[in-house]
Amino acid sequence: MIKIKNLSKSFSNGSTKIEAISNINLQINKDEIFGIIGLSGAGKSTLIRCLNRLEEPTEGNIFIEEKDITTFDKKSLNQLRKSIGMIFQHFNLLSQKTVYKNIAFPLELEGLSKDKINSRVNTLLEYVELKDKKYAYPSQLSGGQKQRVAIARALANNPKILLSDEGTSALDPKTTRSILKLLNKIRKEFGLTIVLITHQMEVIKDICDKVAIIEDGKIIEINTVEELFKNPKTQTAMDFISGLKSNIKNEIINPFDFKGTIVRLGYSEDNAKEPIVSNMIKNFNIQVNILSGNINKLMSTSIGHLILEIQGEDGEVNDAIKYLNNKSINVEVI
Amino acid sequence: MAELIVPALLETLYMVFFSTIFSLLLGLPLGVLLVVTEKNNIWEKLQLNRILNGIINILRSFPFIILMILLFPLSKIIVGKTIGTTATIVPLSIAAAPFVARIIEGSLKEVDKGIIESSLAMGASVTEIIFKVLIPESMPSLILGITTTIINLVGYSAMAGAIGGGGLGDVAIRYGLYRFQTDVMIISVAIIIVLVQGIQFLGNRLSLNINKK
Ligand SMILES: Nc1ncnc2c1ncn2[C@@H]1O[C@H](COP(=O)(O)OP(=O)(O)O)[C@@H](O)[C@H]1O
Ligand SMILES: [Mg+2]
Numbered sequence: 079m080i081k082i083k084n085l086s087k088s089f090s091n092g093s094t095k096i097e098a099i100s101n102i103n104l105q106i107n108k109d110e111i112f113g114i115i116g117l118s119g120a121g122k123s124t125l126i127r128c129l130n131r132l133e134e135p136t137e138g139n140i141f142i143e144e145k146d147i148t149t150f151d152k153k154s155l156n157q158l159r160k161s162i163g164m165i166f167q168h169f170n171l172l173s174q175k176t177v178y179k180n181i182a183f184p185l186e187l188e189g190l191s192k193d194k195i196n197s198r199v200n201t202l203l204e205y206v207e208l209k210d211k212k213y214a215y216p217s218q219l220s221g222g223q224k225q226r227v228a229i230a231r232a233l234a235n236n237p238k239i240l241l242s243d244e245g246t247s248a249l250d251p252k253t254t255r256s257i258l259k260l261l262n263k264i265r266k267e268f269g270l271t272i273v274l275i276t277h278q279m280e281v282i283k284d285i286c287d288k289v290a291i292i293e294d295g296k297i298i299e300i301n302t303v304e305e306l307f308k309n310p311k312t313q314t315a316m317d318f319i320s321g322l323k324s325n326i327k328n329e330i331i332n333p334f335d336f337k338g339t340i341v342r343l344g345y346s347e348d349n350a351k352e353p354i355v356s357n358m359i360k361n362f363n364i365q366v367n368i369l370s371g372n373i374n375k376l377m378s379t380s381i382g383h384l385i386l387e388i389q390g391e392d393g394e395v396n397d398a399i400k401y402l403n404n405k406s407i408n409v410e411v412i
Numbered sequence: 413m414a415e416l417i418v419p420a421l422l423e424t425l426y427m428v429f430f431s432t433i434f435s436l437l438l439g440l441p442l443g444v445l446l447v448v449t450e451k452n453n454i455w456e457k458l459q460l461n462r463i464l465n466g467i468i469n470i471l472r473s474f475p476f477i478i479l480m481i482l483l484f485p486l487s488k489i490i491v492g493k494t495i496g497t498t499a500t501i502v503p504l505s506i507a508a509a510p511f512v513a514r515i516i517e518g519s520l521k522e523v524d525k526g527i528i529e530s531s532l533a534m535g536a537s538v539t540e541i542i543f544k545v546l547i548p549e550s551m552p553s554l555i556l557g558i559t560t561t562i563i564n565l566v567g568y569s570a571m572a573g574a575i576g577g578g579g580l581g582d583v584a585i586r587y588g589l590y591r592f593q594t595d596v597m598i599i600s601v602a603i604i605i606v607l608v609q610g611i612q613f614l615g616n617r618l619s620l621n622i623n624k625k
Binding site for chain 2: 130132155156157158159160162164166168170171172173174175183184186187215216217228231241
């Protein structure tokens with residue numbers, strides 16, 4: 079479906095030249111959800127924006143259905159763009175137009191009749207479950223609703239490819255999941271090829287079939303998502319995965335599964351070296367069970383957390399928690 | 413008094429109305445061009461952009477009154493005379509056009525780059541983006557800009573009237589200043605103040621009412 083060959087793009091800022099992406103080779107198959115993950119500044123946006131030439135590549139070729147789009151003139155390019163939907167991190171809806179008018183916009187560009195536009199927009203509104211927001215303005219919608227309008231708009235012309243530039247990065251985890259679910263449904267029902275870029279492993283894990291990891295403008299690993307989790311080839315891949323695992327553990331601790339009190343201790347480098355937990359166990363008549371913990375090394379310091387189950391008489395447990403508070407640890411009873 | 417003030421008021425309104433329309437007709441395309449031809453914009457033409465900027469800067473650095481005096485001969489060619497209310501509209505419109513272009517430029521530049529980007533991604537052409545995205549998206553701000561333009565033209569028309577004849581400014585100077593009819597001057601100025609306040613009020617209201625952001 080999409081074949082990227084030796085693709086490079088550099089920006090020149092006066093005298094300095096920034097190589098945003100260099101010598102990228104990728105193949106994306108039909109009906110695939112292909113994820114590209116990387117840290118901020120890795121070149122993800124530059125890469126995805128080359129696919130509809132919002133960014134002009136400096137070198138290399140991009141074949142979409144066997145046609146080299148880097149050779150397209152203005153007219154064929156606009157035609158191509160109408161067959162590729164795109165969604166963005168900040169939704170980019172027309173702020174002065176209603177939901178209806180926003181979705182109608184690409185259809186108007188296509189020169190469709192009013193009747194045809196009307197029926198198509200209504201179908202799309204139903205599909206993204208926003209019928210009741212037809213005459214609302216973007217400012218009256220939540221982030222998730224805005225992104226669903228943007229998705230409906232991107233689908234209006236029945237595209238073959240959907241590009242998502244951090245489409246869920248501005249959304250909370252729950253909304254992110256609902257948007258990902260919608261994208262997956264679209265892929266299945268419309269046979270759409272989706273290319274999405276993200277910095278969240280969560281997103282890759284949830285809906286992607288294949289993933290490429292991009293670092294400093296280069297693809298350092300291409301893998302199926304399953305293989306990536308079983309057998310990551312690069313350190314960066316491992317880092318992305320380990321970031322994810324500690325998050326999952328955090329989520330699945332349900333205080334009702336435990337007899338004792340669950341507390342979450344947040345500590346910083348200052349008090350990370352003191353044997354605070356050990357002292358707490360000695361000083362109070364309690365039992366402590368470690369459920370999970372991690373330390374994240376940041377640029378200048380390391381911060382971390384520890385989740386404990388504290389068992390004992392209420393008075394003792396409360397005193398123990400007070401003791402922790404006095405040690406200027408951030409204590410949260412879950 | 414009324415027979416002096418009322419026709420003068422009508423003349424002022426007449427001058428301001430038509431010079432607003434003509435200065436917009438000249439300034440709007442200029443403002444749009446200033447934006448779309450700049451670097452990294454949808455119709456990058458750096459050479460053209462530099463030329464337009466140069467012309468506008470030169471025109472704007474002339475003291476308004478001098479520019480108008482220089483432009484009065486143009487009235488001769490366009491409307492056939494250099495004196496009178498209609499003749500005044502020509503220099504007024506042309507002198508205000510570069511100012512309007514800058515105001516329009518400012519408003520259009522407020523439009524979120526992301527919105528233009530998503531329109532490009534949908535395959536919109538340059539003209540489609542100008543007329544279906546840039547202008548509608550900046551409409552509330554454009555209306556405030558046009559309000560400022562009208563108010564400036566009220567002031568300019570008072571000056572222009574003093575040179576070319578016509579309007580409240582003309583009356584205020586001829587009767588108030590030269591014939592010491594202070595009451596005429598005070599009333600003329602008061603009407604101008606009311607006019608300015610009213611226009612600003614309406615402009616603010618309209619801009620606020622249509623803004624969906
Ligand atoms: N228009 C531009 N001009 C100059 N440098 C740019 C431009 N766009 C991106 N870059 C640079 O290219 C690199 C990759 O950027 P980008 O593709 O936006 O990364 P990501 O989306 O992964 O965060 C960065 O170093 C960024 O500063
Ligand atoms: Mg980006």
